[in-house]
Amino acid sequence: MDEDAFWQLIEDCRPTEPDPDAELLADTVAEHLAASSLALVIGFAEQLSWALYRLDRKEYGQDLSGDAFLYTRAAVVAAGRTVYDSVLLDPAAFAPYATDLTWAESLLYTPDRAYERITGEEWDRSTRHSYESYSNTEGWAA
Secondary structure (H helix, E strand, O other): OOHHHHHHHHHHHOOOOOOOOOHHHHHHHHHHHHOOOHHHHHHHHHHHHHHHHHOOOHHHHOOOOHHHHHHHHHHHHHOOHHHHHHHHHOHHHHHHHHHOOOOOHHHHHHHHHHHHHHHOOOOOOOOOOOOOOOOOOOOOOO
16 A cells, blocks of 8 residues: 555545544544455555654654654544645644644554454554654654
């Protein structure tokens, strides 16, 4: 899955009704992935980790706990590509997510849920980029 396909899937699965914690989005993405191939599930996990890793920078998360920062970054991804790109261009656009503690923790587990539905086994997932808070050492350099 390339970056464009990742963002298209997010857009296609975003609900029309309010989804404050991205639960509906996560469920819909997991269903779509579970009906696809393992390659698509793995590709989604890679793109999600890359998107979260790119937001793992000091100017966004210096005043947040590790979990709050991770879940808030996930909320930016859940908001879609337009919001995500605007946050990358202007860190001030991240502030409402951090101030209001807008979280999308459930999005983090969508590839794991899809993998388990396809294989019947838990996934010991490992992606090229860690999405854990503060793992982007370049983003946290002075």
